[in-house]
Amino acid sequence: MTITAAADGSALGNPGPAGWAWYVNDDCWRAGGWPHGTNNQGELMAVLDLFRSTAHLAQEDLRILCDSQYVINSVTKWMPGWKRKGWRKADGKPVLNVELLKEIDREISGRKYTFEWVKGHAGHHLNEAADDRARAAATAFQQGVAARSGPGFAGASAAGEDDSQQVPEPAGPSSHLEADPMSGQRSLSDLRSLSAQSHNGPSFNRPSFNEPDLFSELDGDPFAEGSGQAAGEPSAEATVEALERELLRPDVRSDVGRTGVLLHPEFTEIGSSGRIWTRDAMMMSLEGDPGDRTELEILGADRIGTSAVLLTYRSYSRSGTALRSSLWVLDGSQWRLRFHQGTLEG
Structure with a gap:
């Protein structure tokens, strides 16, 4: 089975309020964002979260539709060289967005995946759906309101944690992060x-x-x-x-x-x-x-x-x-x- 998903990012001002999203269908998508970020960061985060959300289906082929040549080239062409140079570019300058790229590098290990470039804002159904949700997340952060995060991928959960998607009981203070x-x-x-x-x-x-x-x-x-x-x-x-x-x-x-x-x-x-x-x-x-x-x-x-x-x-x-x-x-x-x-x- 091949999982086909579009991943996209959005930034209002670039940098500015930013959002990211990946989309498979109306019942399977996720989005998020930050008060301040760039379009490239949103694109990278969408890809990263897609890999994380499908980690329980690591044996399946993952086909990622992306309108960002920067993201596709970063992951498929440039990253091996950056790693050999200590995450520095050919001119010796540090790679931008290095923490996101390192996280992606960890997540793709052992995975079967392909990237496919699609032209943005050209009527591609999956790309448009991901773009709409990424832009909506960026707009929510711009307006200071809650952003819709989406239903996520069915079956995605923490290993060995059956209730990993449950919000902790409000009965009493539990943890530093709880x-x-x-x-x-x-x-x-x-x-x-x-x-x-x-x-x-x-x-x-x-x-x-x-x-x-x-x-x-x-x-x-x-x-x-x-x-x-x-x-x-x-x-x-x-x-x-x-x-x-x-x-x-x-x-x-x-x-x-x-x-x-x-x-x-x-x-x-x-x-x-x-x-x-x-x-x-x-x-x-x-x-x-x-x-x-x-x-x-x-x-x-x-x-x-x-x-x-x-x-x-x-x-x-x-x-x-x-x-x-x-x-x-x-x-x-x-x-x-x-x-x-x-x-x-x-």
Whole structure:
């Protein structure tokens, strides 16, 4: 069986409010976006999410209809060379949108797929449907309203997690990421907002490229393997603290692309409710209910070897306080949250 899907992106202003979408039929599609991004980032995210959403059908052929030569060439022609050069272009400059491309590179491993270029805005049914949904997502972020995310792909779920698509029970605060607006704990939906910049202002200074890299935390990565920390650049502890604060923002938690970057592929959380969360289950839950913003008081930030930081802090929310610990690990050049646990106080 061959799965045929169109993938498309949209940006109002480019950069500006951005959206992405993939479409198989009216009962099988997904969309999302960010308050600020580019058309190319939307195109890449649509392809990335399509691979993730069909991971449970890895044995099937995936035919991707795309109107972006940039995306097709990036994945099918340029990426192997970029990887050999340390994700740098022929002129030595860093590859744009590198985090999205790295995620795509992970997802396509072992998959059977083909890309087919289609002319955009030319009446192609699947392409037009994907474009409509990507543009609608971008418009929703422009207007500050909820974007329709779509039904997704039937059967897609976290491995071994039968209820991975369920929103956590609102009975009581459960986790750092669990969607619990009263406890400051975030669920998977919260984590997805991580790919977007908050309307309250960004936590980091973003690169000032013509096509800004939405997924890079810092302007240059002082913690990349084989490099030392340059004078004046933030320490690993400071970087991790900033990422943790970003992860607690509702706008960040609700974005799948951003949370997919910040959460380690093997992320696990033991929530205050006692539930154990996987990465996919958390991301799916947070997308639907990012909760409210939570304040935190740092208690400690300790290096563990050269590639891990243990962050401990107290969170404050309308329902009270909780003691929390997060283990961040360096995955290549990206700090990612590997484990989290929270315990309510009082």
